[in-house]
Amino acid sequence: MAIPQFKQLRRAYGFDEVAIVPGEVTINPDQTNTELKVEDITFTIPIIASAMDAVTDVNFAILLSKLGGLAVLHLEGVQTRYQQPQEILLQIAQASDTEITPLLQKVYSQPIQENLVGERIEAIKKAGAVCAVSATPANTKRLSPIAVEAGADILVVASTVTTARHTSKSYRGLSFSELRKTLPMPIIVGNCVSYGACLELMRTGISAVLVGVGPGAACTTREVIGVGVPQITATIDCAAARDEYQRESGRYVPVITDGGFRKGGDLCKALAAGADAVMLGSILAQAKEAPGLGYHWGMAHPHPALPRGTRIKVGVSGSLEQILFGPASVTDGSQNLMGAVRTAMGVCGAFTIPEMHQAEMVVAPAITTEGKFWQLSRSPG
């Protein structure tokens, strides 16, 4: 009898299953540098707000740019479907749990108004902020020229899973190499989770990659279509692709871990796993300046035939500035995210984010019988 050939499964890890090991050298947090560069644009903090309607509108994009980060405006959300999106956002916030999915399906069935695309971008640029906008692959050819003309600085092309090679009957496959040549701005593409797919994307010449499909533990995408890779493993794999691509091309393409974050520690773990930046949704939806009015929902939720995700009441935890820079008045890791990042870099002896990529990590599941028992830090500093 031949030796049976069984399909092999690799173990993958999420945020909750790992921890960072302190280094043999430590530095003071105030000596760390947390810069992110996307081509020629430099951000002082490696934090990007998701292209989600509960997170990013014009005002939020302006504010986060001033604070050193970047927010991405989705060109296929309520901001470009409605002249007055506030009314729609209020309806969403006030809908009951049973009404919400049909309501979202209806809200997002309204057509995108191309004039609004231009207006939103111009409003962001007028305030002197960096303007990033997002489209799905199917709509990129239509929307990107409008974005260019209105003065957008960065284009994000993203769907649940995006690859360099896509076959479709309904639209001609988007070629990122061609897009890169014709567009006068950096292009961020996502989402991907594996070494091979990420390396292929980088080889098309794009500017940065979003990492994350079905991030986290109980993600709806995993429930609905079974697809997903936990974020730590996805980040490790895509970071390996980035390093390989740099070896072969000399070009450094940042990896942005997108989704599944719940607290400051998760950001630190993503950076230690190899991320150059993080893209945050629900954490930033809690800012008092976020458009979601204390609610959050995913952009795949309104899918007409196969909706995925849930609307969540996230509440309002403080100003965006407090969430990013503190001071924290709570101890659950939801405020002063950059203080957390700098502290973690300090205990790992990392002056820069690329040095943070060298930090040792362990697999250390966060669940135990007594997981609800108290645990206290014992010393200040």
Next chain:
Amino acid sequence: MAIPQFKQLRRAYGFDEVAIVPGEVTINPDQTNTELKVEDITFTIPIIASAMDAVTDVNFAILLSKLGGLAVLHLEGVQTRYQQPQEILLQIAQASDTEITPLLQKVYSQPIQENLVGERIEAIKKAGAVCAVSATPANTKRLSPIAVEAGADILVVASTVTTARHTSKSYRGLSFSELRKTLPMPIIVGNCVSYGACLELMRTGISAVLVGVGPGAACTTREVIGVGVPQITATIDCAAARDEYQRESGRYVPVITDGGFRKGGDLCKALAAGADAVMLGSILAQAKEAPGLGYHWGMAHPHPALPRGTRIKVGVSGSLEQILFGPASVTDGSQNLMGAVRTAMGVCGAFTIPEMHQAEMVVAPAITTEGKFWQLSRSPG
């Protein structure tokens, strides 16, 4: 001292512990082909309804056949023990939790009426549907000739565990090779979970194999007799047996993962693990056309001496068509199962189910401390 020889245990995985990794190429869901062939009979969707009384009756079998799948009528259930099974099904639905086990033991102690066996089959055939019927090994010799005469198309022979070699005092062991030679129809046999047992069954000449013993996590069979293999590992093992058998015989015997499914993602994972089709119980018991009136129970539950299983209130979630093809109005993965399958195949770049078998999978436990926290997809499409 000799080196101690300890018994070795292999790690096995269930649906919740794995996830599918997107491919390096993607295709549009509408370009996928989801066909299943059992000998000369082709089904457009790889979905089979369990031979359980809460799922399949004559009407349900007709409906699912028209929708492209297959339902299996159990020849030892209420449909063949009672002229008017509706009354019995109503009693089961209305019994209290403490009454249910004795009631089921009583209900299923009534004799099988051979005339009803024929009548049920004829009713299905008269409607132009494909008719599959199920018997246990002990009753196969008695019931299969009646099924043949009444015009059934497919015979399913199944018990908790069925092997090619069985020893019994009370009835002469069933020989599948002999049965295959004498019966003029495809024979599906189950259930099995291991490479060796599956390969032996295939070598008897049968047409397809049901995979699953004590599927899932908290299965009653595992509690009561300790036996079971989680479905992903069972499917991987039996798929390896199928591939080996094809190498040695040239014949392709489909593997049907039977049981333990809770949502669309589980179906996708079974296919990625190597299944050619899935057999569903509780998910389909939620269809408004299912005979169980919103309840579901297992066919081992009525066992007179060692009952296993529980009656569950599954509720009614929509029509069978909506469960299979959507559009979904909920986001928990319980509707639009085929939309989920096609979407998963799309992100894996699989045009056919055999191509889906090549998808990469990871071990990615679905439990974490924060498993109840929200997770949102970020982009449409």
Next chain:
Amino acid sequence: MAIPQFKQLRRAYGFDEVAIVPGEVTINPDQTNTELKVEDITFTIPIIASAMDAVTDVNFAILLSKLGGLAVLHLEGVQTRYQQPQEILLQIAQASDTEITPLLQKVYSQPIQENLVGERIEAIKKAGAVCAVSATPANTKRLSPIAVEAGADILVVASTVTTARHTSKSYRGLSFSELRKTLPMPIIVGNCVSYGACLELMRTGISAVLVGVGPGAACTTREVIGVGVPQITATIDCAAARDEYQRESGRYVPVITDGGFRKGGDLCKALAAGADAVMLGSILAQAKEAPGLGYHWGMAHPHPALPRGTRIKVGVSGSLEQILFGPASVTDGSQNLMGAVRTAMGVCGAFTIPEMHQAEMVVAPAITTEGKFWQLSRSPG
């Protein structure tokens, strides 16, 4: 720098983490033989009742012996400290949760009355039952002559951990080789959990070994002193010692897995892991004939300085006969234990318990996100 030498930890498994894989051959349950032999004494079922006051008294020992198993009377429990233990058992059953530990400490501080030791044994023997009695190593020299004189058939010497070599200031170490030579009856010794300790015990000439220290998941011994090995691994290790000892001596010393069982499936798993029999406490305390009045507590609970364990309300689930042989009227695996054992043996194709030791097992954790969802067996038989 030298390569660091880290302490290595081996992975150990409990009942909930494993499952039995069906065999390639199956047999009918009624063809199985479940005999256990302890030297010249044969039991038709491999089930032994714990030497615990909530489980075994004179009447229970007589009944279980008649049903084919064995119950062990503890010579240091309430039966030998009190002429009328019923009153004490009633007090224990009626005490509140805060009163129970001090009450048990007080109850068990009463002296053992040697005349009662003899009386209890004689009562069991008078009824024609096999009589097994239990003592701790410290009291064995004092109590065993009384047991011999009163006619006991089997002596169990057990403490939390018992080894062949023990150092003590307060009493001269018990030598099992000497004990074995002087006592005219089989000696069962425990508890142990490791290959080496078990092999050493067998080499002293004893008749059987009890396996289990801190069995199960949330065991008090593990909480209080951190010591314990999950039962599947402990059984596998001690079974390997038994096989090695048989190779070197020709003598077969049964291994009895003691403790941590919750349902029939656990018994089956212990036998598949290598046990020749199982010792049950809480499951049998639920019998209506058990002396505990629906409560159960451990014999280390009354320890004057370091009490371990909790008193649990187990309730009364049926007669001992029903628990052992059914028919079951519940589906949770707590009744018809022998039916479960025979069914499991059947699906593994095992005619005898030594054949059951050859069954394949997998690691298959019983916890998942959806662990509370329903799981149903799909076919009778």
Next chain:
Amino acid sequence: MAIPQFKQLRRAYGFDEVAIVPGEVTINPDQTNTELKVEDITFTIPIIASAMDAVTDVNFAILLSKLGGLAVLHLEGVQTRYQQPQEILLQIAQASDTEITPLLQKVYSQPIQENLVGERIEAIKKAGAVCAVSATPANTKRLSPIAVEAGADILVVASTVTTARHTSKSYRGLSFSELRKTLPMPIIVGNCVSYGACLELMRTGISAVLVGVGPGAACTTREVIGVGVPQITATIDCAAARDEYQRESGRYVPVITDGGFRKGGDLCKALAAGADAVMLGSILAQAKEAPGLGYHWGMAHPHPALPRGTRIKVGVSGSLEQILFGPASVTDGSQNLMGAVRTAMGVCGAFTIPEMHQAEMVVAPAITTEGKFWQLSRSPG
């Protein structure tokens, strides 16, 4: 294509995931020796009270010293910021959950009064107790001369993570080699968790090392900054560093596992993993003599910008003597810690703590589906 270089993650274990295996030889608990030596100072029990305001004040330090252990007074806590700390401790105990973090931030913003540093130390010494005091690296140069002058016996220098090499803009890095030469007393340094960092610290000439960063499962440090190593692995690694350092220098530097303990079993596991002593916070905060009035909080909680930890109501479980030596009137492992340690050493056949380091351990997760079910020890002793 080059083989991808993925970041590797090592598996780490916490208290709940491991258990001690009994030895092949056992000894009576009363024959064990539990001594700890820090340079020339010998303690009869290996238990050190944390430098936390809810645990250690002058009276507690005196009492624990008399009982054979050691308590560490934090020189940067309420005892040195307030002449009458009782009032402050009462405010903390009476604050609501929403008030507590801002209150602690305010309480600890008061300046340290150097005269109080001297007074507290003198009070401890006057009672004839061993006096250990604690400072953070940033304040060590200022506070240590005062401690020396007042007669302190041991200096503890500790922060969340302390390394032999630290870079700071705001204060000149503390050199432990220099400190060791100038100070006439043993120096204990912490916290660290890895082989390399621990070995470097030992090479500076310090007297003992505290092990533990973000100990336990759901630790706030892990949530807030993602950093931490579970205590069993941290202890194993630092014990390996200790053994390596002894090989290269001939000097034995004790390893003290600090934090994450919840019950006696955890202490036993730390010792078996290689610890020479344990530092306890919340367990001792439950003593009726502890200053926290039934509450406990971490010393990183008051951090002005990035507070970590929670205030917990621990309650009052008994006197310190009862917690340490029993007799226990509860069975949850929170009392008679030394009885538990000695019993565990007994079943491992360890006469001394260095012998206990040789005990075998297994990975044996404490969680299972049935984790809440009862488990009972079956025999006394």
